[in-house]
Amino acid sequence: xxxxxxxxxxxxxxxxxxxxxxxxxxENAYSKLIQWATPLGLMNEQTKPxxxxxxxxxxxxxxxxxxxxxxxxxxxxxxxxxxxLTTIEAGKYIVGSFVIGLNEFEKSWTGLFLWMNENGYxxxxxxxxxxxxxxYNEHPExxxxxxxxxxxx
Numbered sequence: 001x002x003x004x005x006x007x008x009x010x011x012x013x014x015x016x017x018x019x020x021x022x023x024x025x026x027e028n029a030y031s032k033l034i035q036w037a038t039p040l041g042l043m044n045e046q047t048k049p050x051x052x053x054x055x056x057x058x059x060x061x062x063x064x065x066x067x068x069x070x071x072x073x074x075x076x077x078x079x080x081x082x083x084x085l086t087t088i089e090a091g092k093y094i095v096g097s098f099v100i101g102l103n104e105f106e107k108s109w110t111g112l113f114l115w116m117n118e119n120g121y122x123x124x125x126x127x128x129x130x131x132x133x134x135x136y137n138e139h140p141e142x143x144x145x146x147x148x149x150x151x152x153x
Contacts, residue, residue: 003108004097005115010149013088015050015070016042016079022063026051029069036083037071048072052088052129057106072131088129094121094150099143102136112148126151 016037020029030049037043054066068086079085096112098104109128116123133145 002098003112005112006095006097007121007152008093008095010088010090010093010095012090013050014073014076015052015068015086015088016073016077017052017068017070017084017086018082019084020067020069022065023067024063026067026069029067032082033069033071036079036081040077042071042073042077046074049132050088050129051132052086052127054127057109070129089126091124091126092152094152096148096150097146098148099145101141101143105144109148112150116150116152121150121152124151124153 016033018029018033020026034043037047048071050070050072052068052070054068055064057065060066070086077085094112094116096108096115098108100108113123128148128150131147131149133147136142136144139145
């Protein structure tokens with residue numbers, strides 16, 4: 001695992017989201033979210049997509065894992081239909097920064113949780129999430145530039 005790992009205090013984040021069950025439905029959830037956000041002028045170079053994991057792939061069958069496809073908001077917005085509002089509360093997180101292929105996400109998450117345990121940190125009762133910094137389809141090697149966040153006590 002080639003990652004830069006830091007411990008960071010993060011501020012509260014406001015997000016718009018669409019719920020998804022199973023990774024096979026996440027792309028569709030992002031499509032709905034982007035379709036809603038584009039006419040509102042929320043899609044630009046600074047837009048940060050975020051995936052929140054409400055279940056663990058170690059405990060829940062992959063096709064039943066609940067996730068939220070989110071966009072980080074820098075201003076209040078009105079939502080409707082399938083689009084909801086949520087927050088990620090401020091707190092301390094292990095942040096692993098990666099440049100990885102889509103097939104390396106599971107291995108990277110596993111490695112980050114191992115690092116957490118080996119370094120004596122305990123996961124807080126909040127949800128881990130990913131924040132994306134590029135569109136992997138536009139990367140010359142089809143790599144995702146992504147930060148993984150594990151909440152800690």
